[in-house]
Amino acid sequence: MTHRHDEFTALLEPERDGLWRFAQRQCWDRSAAEDCLQDAVMTAYRKFDVFTPGTSFKAWVFRILINVILNSNSQTRRALSRRAGTEDLDLVAALEREDAYENILENVDDYLDRVPDSIKRAVKSLPTHERMVFLLRAVEAFSYREIAQFLDIPMGTVMSHLFRARTRLRETLADYVRETGFARTSA
């Protein structure tokens, strides 16, 4: 193998799980996710000469993957670009009627130890564009500015999508608590 190939795979290796997870959670099905990931990695490999050493390889390759995913899903691209509302980003106020959520906050570790799958299901139920922004921030730890650049949208819109995703996620968890009676069994 060539030096270029070795250098590329050495940089790709630490990002493999993150890229794979992201593709799996953003694509229609497993085979679409595999296709998107392979397409993105091949594109990155072809363009590796224009990657600037010393900058973030993770950000560079994620941007390529996001483009591949959005190119096959213009609905999500449109939803991402929709102008952000001017809503107050007050999560406490948005959830003030969710008593069940208060119960989760009082027992976060206990709740997540006992029902870890509820979080995964709640994330899965988010609208695709909100899930994308949420995963880029909460799982892959990209900054608002990086996410805005990846998605070619203003930072205010990133914050708005993220706020809605977090609110929706917490409402879904509260629904789950109400349905399963977690509040009654945890004490």
Add this chain to the structure above:
Amino acid sequence: MKCQQARRLMMVYLDSELETHVTDAVSEHLDGCDVCRERFDAEDRLERRTGALLREATMPEEEWESLLDSLGRPVTPWWRWAAAAAVLVAALSLLLKSEPHQDGLLHEMMRAHRALAMGDERADVSAADIVGPEREAIDAFLEQRSLGVLAAAIPSTIEGHPIELVGAREERLLGQPAASVQLRCCGTPTSLFVMRRDRVDALPSEWQKALQKGSAEEDGLRAQSLAGDDVLVTHVWHTGHEPPPLAVFASL
């Protein structure tokens, strides 16, 4: 800083995205306010644990190996491509001759409707596969698959026809993934199928014959399609009851 101001900044503060002087002001408030500090700590814990849980999934080794293989694959000589293409053409012509699905996608949808809505005993339909009938669950199911063209677009009455949502389900039509929404229009079973355009385009052109006409009829059922940029929406109904036009159900 007051509690309300601090909590408005809470998630941006926890994301470390505030300017330094604002971060300092929030930190100062938290030092003196137990209620806010407890709320911030709990939200921070929930967010971190969520991130950690979602990071648990890892790429299977064989998929990684296959990805590396595709990078290192040597250039195939042209004559090998030519030989492979010849084999593929031969295999495809055999497949098309023996394949029973030449009557098209619309008829496949009518078959699926019959199985779902009319309890066709040959159908392999399990109640566990069906999402709904709650509107929110169906909306989320479609949104999740980027098929939200029907979401919230199905009110309980359309042009005087009472509409009752029954459920939504993943489908495989001619081998391609799709979704269906079952409903009752004036009590009569009706299905709406949504399929991504790239999946429709992936079908052999022979199988799309009926689709090009946009409508088809078979054994008392009628199917009609509307094609948008990204999705194809098809309505299947019983000819004995004429429902409102498809355009009312789908915003394309």
